[in-house]
Structures are given as C-alpha cells and as structure tokens.
Amino acid sequence: MKKPALGKKPGEFPPYLFRDLDKKRQIAVNQGKDVxxxxxxxxxxxxxxxxxxxAAKEVLKPANHSYPQGRGTLRLRQTIAGWHKKRHGITLNPETExxxxxxxxxxxxHLPFALIDRGDTVIMPDPCYPAYKTGVLLSEANIKRLPLSAAKGFLPDLSALPRSFFKGxxxxxxxxxxxxxxAVADLKFYAGxxxxxxxxxxxxxxxAAYSEIFFGRPSASxxxxxxxxxxxxxxxSLSKTYCMTGWRLAWMIGNPEVVGALTKLKENLDSGQFNAIQETAVFCLKNHDALVAPICKVFRARADFFIGALKKAGWTVFQPGATFFVWAKPPARVKSLDCVYRVLDEASVLITPGSGFGPLGEGYVRFSLTAPEKRIRQAADRISRMEW
Ligand SMILES: Cc1ncc(COP(=O)(O)O)c(C=O)c1O
Known part of the structure; x- marks a missing residue:
C-alpha cells in the first residue's frame, strides 16, 4: 500500500494544553484521589x-431549522449594535461593522487568513491565550511576542517600543x-x-471574551x-458572560473592511450558527443586566476569598480586575510545570502552568475559579497546607 502522508502543518502545533493536563488528572483520579x-x-x-x-422553544420552531444566515441574522446584528450603544456608547452599522x-x-x-500573507508579522502578547497562534501558524506568518509584566499591570507600553519592533x-x-x-485596560491604554x-x-x-466578568468599573471597549x-x-462572546461555553456564539465588531474580509472568508468556510442559538443570543443581550449580575457576584466572591487564602499562604498574587482567573506565583521559586505537578500530587488540585501561555508565563500558574465554592474552599485549604 502506498501510504498517504499527513500534512506538515498540524505537526507544528503544540499539543492542546488541557489535553495533557486532563490526562494527569485522570491518572490521579484512577489512583483514588479526590481531584x-x-x-x-x-x-x-x-x-x-x-x-x-x-432556547428550547426556539429549537422547536421549524423556521429555525434551515441553514442560518452566515454573518448573523439582521435581528441579532441589530441587537448587538443596540447593546454596544447602551454598554459602550458606540455606534455600529449592523450591515457592515x-x-x-x-x-x-x-x-x-480564522482572522489571520483574512488579513495576513505568508511572511507577515503578527504581534501577540506574552503570556497570552494560545489560540491566537493557530491562524498565524497556518498562514505561515511570523510571530513576535509583546512582553507583558506584572510591574506594568500586564499592559504593554507600546509607545516605548522602538520602530524596529513593529517592522513588518x-x-x-x-x-x-x-x-x-x-488584568484590565482603560481607554488611555487603548488610545495608545x-x-x-x-x-x-x-x-x-x-x-474581549471576558468583557462582562468585571469586579470594579465596567470594562471599556x-x-x-x-x-x-x-x-x-x-x-x-456569549461563552463566559452567560456561562454558555457549549452553545457557541460570539461576534466581531469594528473596522468594516476587516469585518467584510472575515465575512467573505467565513461564507466560504462555514454556514454560521444555528438560528435558534442566534435568537437565544438576542434574548441574552436584551436581558443582559439581570442575567449577568448574579454570575459576576459569584465570581467576585470566589476571587476575594481565594486570593486572600493564597496570600496568607505566602503566594504572590496579581489582583485581577476581571475574569475568573487568578495568576500567581508559589512561595518558592519553582518552574510552572513543577508547581502544577506538586500541587496535583500534594493537594490533589489541578491548575494550569503559566508557561503554557508563553515564555514570560514561566514561574506563574493560573487558577480558574470555575468550581463550586465548597470545592474552591477545599482547594485553598489543601494548597495552604503545602510546604515550599
Ligand atoms: C481569551 C479568550 N478568548 C477567547 C476564548 C474563546 O471563547 P469562545 O470561543 O468560547 O467564544 C477564550 C476561551 O477560553 C479565551 O480565554
């Protein structure tokens, strides 16, 4: 048999971070640990x-059963425009933006496929959400890392960088x-x-996937x-805002040329999201305040408690202004992965190594406060008892 070869590109991707961590979790569970x-x-x-x-009612409506409108129904786009007007005071054209x-x-x-050619340079923060790399690698573009540091509140000082940094x-x-x-950004940062x-x-x-999980002033656009x-x-995205990660609906707003380019690409790539979910997104946005306030309150209480416990145990913790993440360093100087394994072995708590988000994440770990309060309290208690 002449064996066909796999493409080279997938081989360039790092293994999905959480797949490996989940394997480790499974091994610990099989050993009888309460992880x-x-x-x-x-x-x-x-x-x-x-x-x-x-959503259940929308699913039953035959009108929703055909191919959706790829770029979003007009009703959803109009609702998105209205929501941003109220939330950020910005005006968006539902047809083009x-x-x-x-x-x-x-x-x-997918965005890089619409904007980037082979050999172009794409700048992404270090550390950052790993998915930014995907389209850039497939576009055969170069990645340049923009350092974020705790000392500057994880906000890069773009004006301090030399012209050569932005070449290409x-x-x-x-x-x-x-x-x-x-970390959160204000309008002064965005203006820069x-x-x-x-x-x-x-x-x-x-x-702005975490735009609505904020603890102080509403995050800016x-x-x-x-x-x-x-x-x-x-x-x-609806995912974190309304605890709808499995439902899959988000949107992009802004420059009409970029919106047009990604729309065209996606018209050739997928057929959009199920109309019942698009209708549900309209419902979410129209009832936003009542739906989101209780969710935010839960995450804030968890963060306050958990950060207090970690600090008491000698950890260095960055005070988050939003999200349900806690970014921290253990009391002793330890590599991210070693810290993750120690916390799993000694406290039966699975966390994420900071190094998985980029080289400058090394030494940090990320806690995601996405477990019931009782479990978070147990986790804090177990971690506090660890000796470093
Ligand atoms: C920073 C960031 N952006 C985007 C996403 C993707 O969210 P979704 O595809 O569910 O909208 C995530 C998910 O974890 C994220 O952390």
Missing amino acids: ISLAVGDPDIPTPAAIARF ILTLIGSKEGLA AKLLFLNYPNNPTG AVAAAKRHGFWIAQD ILQVPGAKDVAVEFY
Whole structure:
C-alpha cells in the first residue's frame, strides 16, 4: 500500500494544553484521589434557566431549522449594535461593522487568513491565550511576542517600543480583560494602542471574551477611542458572560473592511450558527443586566476569598480586575510545570502552568475559579497546607 502522508502543518502545533493536563488528572483520579480541577476556563455555573428555556422553544420552531444566515441574522446584528450603544456608547452599522461567529476562538483563529500573507508579522502578547497562534501558524506568518509584566499591570507600553519592533507587523492581538492574568485596560491604554497602530500601519484585534466578568468599573471597549474603527476590531462572546461555553456564539465588531474580509472568508468556510442559538443570543443581550449580575457576584466572591487564602499562604498574587482567573506565583521559586505537578500530587488540585501561555508565563500558574465554592474552599485549604 502506498501510504498517504499527513500534512506538515498540524505537526507544528503544540499539543492542546488541557489535553495533557486532563490526562494527569485522570491518572490521579484512577489512583483514588479526590481531584479538584481549577484548570480549564469553563464555568461550573449552568447556563441561566431562563436562557435554556427560551432556547428550547426556539429549537422547536421549524423556521429555525434551515441553514442560518452566515454573518448573523439582521435581528441579532441589530441587537448587538443596540447593546454596544447602551454598554459602550458606540455606534455600529449592523450591515457592515458586525459579524457573528461560532465562538470567538474560531473567529480569532480564522482572522489571520483574512488579513495576513505568508511572511507577515503578527504581534501577540506574552503570556497570552494560545489560540491566537493557530491562524498565524497556518498562514505561515511570523510571530513576535509583546512582553507583558506584572510591574506594568500586564499592559504593554507600546509607545516605548522602538520602530524596529513593529517592522513588518500587520496585526496585533490584544486581550482585555486578560486571560491568564485578569488584568484590565482603560481607554488611555487603548488610545495608545490605536495611535501605535496608525503610526506603524497594523490592525488590532482586541479579544474581549471576558468583557462582562468585571469586579470594579465596567470594562471599556477599544472602539470607544475616537478613530479606533480605522484600525481595530473587537471580539465578544456569549461563552463566559452567560456561562454558555457549549452553545457557541460570539461576534466581531469594528473596522468594516476587516469585518467584510472575515465575512467573505467565513461564507466560504462555514454556514454560521444555528438560528435558534442566534435568537437565544438576542434574548441574552436584551436581558443582559439581570442575567449577568448574579454570575459576576459569584465570581467576585470566589476571587476575594481565594486570593486572600493564597496570600496568607505566602503566594504572590496579581489582583485581577476581571475574569475568573487568578495568576500567581508559589512561595518558592519553582518552574510552572513543577508547581502544577506538586500541587496535583500534594493537594490533589489541578491548575494550569503559566508557561503554557508563553515564555514570560514561566514561574506563574493560573487558577480558574470555575468550581463550586465548597470545592474552591477545599482547594485553598489543601494548597495552604503545602510546604515550599
Ligand atoms: C481569551 C479568550 N478568548 C477567547 C476564548 C474563546 O471563547 P469562545 O470561543 O468560547 O467564544 C477564550 C476561551 O477560553 C479565551 O480565554
């Protein structure tokens, strides 16, 4: 038999971080350990019942059973525009400046195909959400890492970077509120980023997947910066906001050329999301405040408690302004993976190594507070008893 070969590209991808961690978890469970997983950013809180009930009715409607409108129904795009107007005071044209997505991961990974050519440079933060790399690697583009540091609140100082840093750059990924650090950005930061993009000639893709899980002031949109639409697009998602990670719906807003380019690509690639889910997204956005406030309150209480416990146990913790993540260093200088294995072995708690988010994540670990409060308290108690 002449054996066909696999493509070379998939071989370039690192193994999906959580697959390996889950294997380790399974081994510990098989050994009879009571493992508490604080690894994956997938809320334990079920989707609010009002959303599920609404969706169930939509699923039964034959009108929703055909191919959906790929870029999103007009009703959903209009609702998204209305929501952003109320939430951020920005005006979006539903015809040209909004594209719905099958989750923001898919959109973020496909975006480079619409913008990037072989040999271009894409800048992404270090540390960052790993999925930004996917489309960049498949586009055969170069990755340049933008260092984030605790000393600067994990906000890069773009104006301090030399012109040479941006040579060949065509796209910059930003992500605030930030995974893995929980850092938040204000309008002054976004204004600096927009100015840098205009000075050096690159697009900005700002990932706002955690926009609604905030603990203080509501998080800003990069599109609130005057003129940002010239260079920026921003990604929003139902996933974390309404505890709907399994449902798969997100959207991109901003520059009409970029929205047009990704729309065209996706029209050739997929057929959009099930209309029943698009209708459900309309329901979510129209009932946003009532649905989200209780979810935010739960995550905030968990963060306050857990951070207090870690600090008491000698950990160095970055105070998150948003998200359900806690980014921390153990009391002793230990590599991320060694720390993860020790915490699993000695406390039966599964966490994520900071090094999985980029070289500058080394030494850190990420806790995802996506387990019931009782389990988070148990985890904090067990970790506090560890000796370093
Ligand atoms: C920073 C960030 N962006 C995007 C996503 C993807 O979210 P979804 O595809 O569910 O919209 C995630 C998921 O963990 C994330 O952490």
